[in-house]
Amino acid sequence: MPRARKIPLLQTPGSEDDGVVPKNRVRKRRVEMIAKEVKTESPQENFLRHPEIEDFANKSDNVYSQSIQPPANWERVIEGIRSMRLSEHAPVDSIDPDEGVTSLQPKERRFAVLVGSLLSSQTKGHVTHEANQRLLENGLLSADTMDKADEATIKSLIYPVGFYTRKAQHLKQVAKICVSKYDGDIPSTVDDLLLLPGVGPKIAHLVMIMAWNKVEGICVDTHVHRVSNRLGWVSRPGTKQGTRSPEETRVSLQQWLPKEEWVSINLLLVGFGQTICTPLRPRCAKCTVSEFCPSAFKEISSTASTSKTRRPKKEL
DNA sequence: TTCCTGGCCA
DNA sequence: TGGCCGGGAA
Numbered sequence: 544m545p546r547a548r549k550i551p552l553l554q555t556p557g558s559e560d561d562g563v564v565p566k567n568r569v570r571k572r573r574v575e576m577i578a579k580e581v582k583t584e585s586p587q588e589n590f591l592r593h594p595e596i597e598d599f600a601n602k603s604d605n606v607y608s609q610s611i612q613p614p615a616n617w618e619r620v621i622e623g624i625r626s627m628r629l630s631e632h633a634p635v636d637s638i639d640p641d642e643g644v645t646s647l648q649p650k651e652r653r654f655a656v657l658v659g660s661l662l663s664s665q666t667k668g669h670v671t672h673e674a675n676q677r678l679l680e681n682g683l684l685s686a687d688t689m690d691k692a693d694e695a696t697i698k699s700l701i702y703p704v705g706f707y708t709r710k711a712q713h714l715k716q717v718a719k720i721c722v723s724k725y726d727g728d729i730p731s732t733v734d735d736l737l738l739l740p741g742v743g744p745k746i747a748h749l750v751m752i753m754a755w756n757k758v759e760g761i762c763v764d765t766h767v768h769r770v771s772n773r774l775g776w777v778s779r780p781g782t783k784q785g786t787r788s789p790e791e792t793r794v795s796l797q798q799w800l801p802k803e804e805w806v807s808i809n810l811l812l813v814g815f816g817q818t819i820c821t822p823l824r825p826r827c828a829k830c831t832v833s834e835f836c837p838s839a840f841k842e843i844s845s846t847a848s849t850s851k852t853r854r855p856k857k858e859l
Numbered sequence: 860t861t862c863c864t865g866g867c868c869a
Numbered sequence: 870t871g872g873c874c875g876g877g878a879a
Binding site: 635638660661663664665666667668670671705706709713740741742743744745746749762763764765766767789809810813816817821822823 | 860861862863864865866867
């Protein structure tokens with residue numbers, strides 16, 4: 544399906560956005576402003592539907608952290624991956640998390656985004672989506688109704704998403720907190736989101752982008768983590784070793800990757816990781832940027848030699 | 860067997 | 870830091 548619209552991501556006023564926490568007052572006003580905007584059309588909808596297209600309308604606002612020298616050729620690599628992404632469809636591209644949700648009021652829509660993100664961990668996109676639709680059909684996609692709902696009901700509705708038992712508990716707890724502390728809305732900062740049960744760094748940053756249209760950090764999932772390490776883009780502080788956790792990867796990436804790429808890098812690498820730079824047997828022969836990849840052709844376990852899959856060493 | 864757009868707990 | 874939650878797909 545053709546995708547051509549430009550993405551009007553909300554611009555960041557001034558230069559408050561250099562990684563430092565903005566003043567509360569500024570943030571609050573931004574939130575109110577965004578809340579009004581999403582009623583008609585939410586920018587992150589477009590971001591999700593058009594990952595390959597320029598994310599930030601106002602480039603002059605972009606801040607380059609540059610506390611660390613960027614890896615050589617990173618721009619050519621991103622360009623190459625972008626081309627590969629356009630020519631090959633990835634599962635992540637068919638996910639439309641806003642389907643059926645856009646009709647909701649902003650507050651409910653944000654809560655729905657949070658729920659969807661919570662459900663998504665270790666779960667295929669379409670499974671997450673279907674679970675979310677069932678919650679919607681049963682009127683549970685609001686903090687108020689979710690809070691009142693029976694935990695067993697929630698559990699049965701979200702099955703078979705990964706870890707559905709725990710997620711059902713988390714959803715109830717999250718709903719209660721949203722009702723009691725946020726008037727049915729969701730927290731509007733990463734720090735506050737992290738206080739919610741079941742919400743870790745990956746989900747917190749994803750929700751900030753999708754629900755609040757605010758970029759406080761890169762959303763690093765297992766794909767971004769793996770691909771970044773294979774490319775040699777990230778390392779443990781003061782060493783040349785790869786990072787050991789997505790959170791380390793996030794911090795390392797943010798030290799050199801220009802902010803204008805912080806949003807798009809996720810879908811770019813997720814789709815790339817799903818189709819070409821796969822966890823098991825990456826298709827290096829199909830990859831057009833393998834010449835820039837220190838790990839290229841080093842993880843190809845000889846096809847069907849024995850049943851023992853030799854754990855590929857990280858060559859970093 | 861391993862992984863799926865992770866996070867919690869000991 | 871590692872075990873655990875979890876059904877389903879490749």
